[in-house]
Amino acid sequence: MKRALMTSIVAGVLLFVANIGFAGTMVTQWEYLNDATFASFTQTDTGVSTVRIEDGGKTLIWGDSTLPINTSEQSKIVISPAVSGSNLVTALSPAVPVPQPVITVTHFNNSIDASYKTLTSALITATIEFSPYLPDNTANLFQFSTSIDFYFFETPNSNPTPNDIFVLKDPSATSGSFSYDGYTYSYMFTGSGFQPIGATWGDPYATYITNNLPNGASVGQVNGQYIGWVTTEDSLTVAPFYVSISATPNPVPEPSTMLLLGAGLLGLSVLGRRRHS
Known part of the structure; x- marks a missing residue:
């Protein structure tokens, strides 16, 4: 024995x-698929018409729904179709990664007559999947996926919060890492929509988020700040987002x-x- x-x-x-x-083989290029949909919403109790999700979960719309629709009495949030590609190039640290565009969120923000029911909040869930593309011998052997949630708040059209708010549920979800074949890959989502809300648009917006979270909901902060963006009343706001990836070799004995x-x-x-x- x-x-x-x-x-x-x-x-x-x-x-x-x-x-x-x-040493493992570094993935030099990735396939990716980024998609998003509306997970839930809340609305006012009184008023005509209803808040509704259309276009296969890509459009959340409220206000006038009677034909012919008065578009000035209608607001909506539109998520772009899923974005996919195979051109996400790995930057070997400390090289700076090159971001690729992914989904876009567009808010058509109109002042709606009080006779209509209106949206009060909504939850959007975005997902992304990574799988190796180059070199060819690593293809289809591995897949990593993650998700990002953010809330939308329809505020009263008056001071001190006349504009509407998007806020990340968990700001740390915009970046992360995973290991594959001897390397650690770090991904990051960026966009003009990721700003400290209170510091950029004023403390009343941060207070509004705190006071109007749906029951049981929580929103994380970074250095005491909610992260997201604010959309101007009676205008169209487009928020594009990007993803990038970099690699660091894992230590070997x-x-x-x-x-x-x-x-x-x-x-x-x-x-x-x-x-x-």
Whole structure:
């Protein structure tokens, strides 16, 4: 039994030493798919018409719905169709990654007559998937996915918060990392929509978020600030977003250290066999 144990140790050491310095193949280019939809919403109790989701979950619309529709009495949020591609290039750290455009959120923000029901809040969920594209021999072997949620608040059309608000539910979700084949890949979502709301548009907007979260909802902060963007009343606001990715090689054991370890374990196994004899 001792002989079998020592044989296993020696074999393991030799296998480990044989693979010292092995580096995986870095994915130089990624396929990606970014999509988003409306997960839920709340609306006022009184008024005519109803808030509704259309276009396969891509449009949230409220206000006038009676034909012929008066578009000035109608507001909506439109999420662009899913964005996919195979041109997301990996930047090897410390090189600066090049972002690729993904989904866009457009808000048609009109002042609606109080006789209509209106949206009060909505939750949007965006997802993205990464899978290797180049080199070819890594394709279709791995996939990583993540999601980002953000809330929308329809505010009263009066001071101190005359404009509407988008806010990230968890700001840390805009970046992250995963490991694959000897490398750690770090992704990041960016866009003009990721700003500190209170510092950029005033504390009343941050207070409005705190006071009007749906039951059971929570929103994270960065340095005491909600992160998102504010849309001007009676205007159209387009918020485009981008994704980028970079790579860092995972640390590998020093060859000299592992050779010494292997030699030491091998010596112990030989000594053990001599004593057993």
